[in-house]
Amino acid sequence: MFGTDIGIDLGTATVLIYVKNKGIVLREPSVVAVDLDTGKILAVGYEAKNMVGRTPGSITSVRPLRDGVIADYTMTEAMLHHFMRRVQRGFSRFFRNRVMICVPSGATDVERRAVLEAAVEVGAKEAYLIEEPMAAAIGANLNVEEPRGKMVVDIGGGTTDIAVISLGGIVVSKSLRIGGDRFDEGIMRYLRKQYSLAIGEQTAENLKIMIGTCLQEEEETLMVLKGRDLVQGLPRQIEVSSASVSMAIGEMVQSLIDGVRNVLELTPPELSADIIDRGIVLTGGGSLLRGLPELITRHTGINCFTADDPMECVALGTGKALAEIDKLQALGRSGILVNKRKGRRRKF
């Protein structure tokens, strides 16, 4: 009777919260700043992200999620608690809500369990899980129920989920531990090796967003980058081209394309035919990388395009799926949803 439906995209890089009838109400980086001496949480979200790499010895900025799953349970719970309090204002905070959280399709049972526990701990009346590619497909407005093959590639901060969906279920899926974070790491490693320049995670991410591309033949753009010279130990400023970025992330992008090819190889032929007609839909923040759809099209021979609002697809999908949860239960979509209620676990 009371309470509402909340969909959470508990991403490695960003947490998005969708509230029924309101839409996406929160989009914050999944970062927590903690005082090591007292164990007190100092900041969460954007505020904490600004502290990353700039904190004194006693304060550390933690990213509680790694590779799409919970790496630090306590911090994840604290972060979720903070976000839920921000989302639930006024009278509504006295009621418990139904919550649906997405997990990578390759998450283990322990990792799924941790997410469920965290959701219940922060005050969910009922907690459900949905696999990321399914949520992404629903969020991208794909008609997942029709008996036609659809391919979704969700490139998140920590993981890339590739799946072929038909008749409301995942036919083939693959979860790669490649995502925006790995791209950043690649850029940092490349700059260290090629330019002897050490940069932070935030700078690497900025570089990727500003001039990052997958296609080396694209028109070159330059960006001024500041960091610490590894030889002299002094701050230095260099100009980095988009071609350098494409070289830095080339290896990861290639692994991603290989993953897509693998899934296509495992796809039943009838569905392959549908996918050739319809193409591959990219979602997630990683899909905004310039040239990625073209590169996938080039390597697979299938049209590939980015969905509208790719970063919000998963969160929107969790919300929509939660609205239809009763129907999904009635249809017996096993493997999609896991319900945890009063400490018991139920699969349907």
Add this chain to the structure above:
Amino acid sequence: MPEHRDNTLQDLGKEIRRKREELGLSLKDVHEGTKIRVQFLEGIERGDFSEFPGTVYVRGFIRTYLQFIGAEEFWGEYLPVLSEGTEKVREEEPSVVGSCTPPTKGFKPASRFWIFAILLLVAAGSSWYVWYTWDQNGVPTFAVREENSEEDKTSANKPDSGAAVEESVSGKPAQTVAGEASETGSDRQNGSVPLSADQPAAPLAGMASPPTAAELVGTNTPQSPPAAPEKKKDRELVITADGDCWVRVRQGTKTLYERTLKAGESVSFTVKERIEVTYGRAGSVKTRWNGENMGNPGTTRGVERVFYSPDGKTGRIAR
């Protein structure tokens, strides 16, 4: 509105086609470059999206096509038209997981609402009852009633118990004492059994020993006695004044009550320990002891001293 939309889409399609022809590209070339089926490319150029598998594909294919022919400026014109169309398509499209069952509204267990509603009503009702039954003095009346019933029950079950003062006053012993008292009263009226001043209790009942602890409860109501004491007539002393009369109640050497009662006034005492009552004008009052009318407390119209004991005994104290 749809006609306007179709016209716009057709116009945009024509523009795209013109642009493609300017570049010298055939639809097959575009298909080679974008891997979009020629059928869909023709659909875009015609402005007819009926064959497309879904809105998301319409948008994706158009954007890819525009990027390929380098006409991305048209995307801005497509966007509002497509958004308009999306709403239309959404209405027709089945919901997220098919149209086999209607979408659920709110929470499935609707019975919970009634549980909450009933609980709310019960809570409201009980709080109203507590408020309604709360006594003026801040004492809930139902608590008093409960106490009374418990006392009655106790006295009925344990008539011989002499431990508690209240118990000894009512029930079987009370009746016995009342009998004795009435006998005493009749004797007194006859004047045949005068009480001794030195041995006040001895002539009447042979009381073993006077109680050590003493308690007296007195209420004074100007016109009528309160409802609760009336129920306990059998162990109470009620003094009703016909005319003005000074009354003093003492327990040992301690004065518990001292007042001049006006004509018509009535005062009642719950006697838990032996008390001595001094009537200034004994002829002007009527007493009721253990539910029995005792008439005037003394033979004279002047000062009289009478003792009342919790075991039901009473007697005049000679001066």
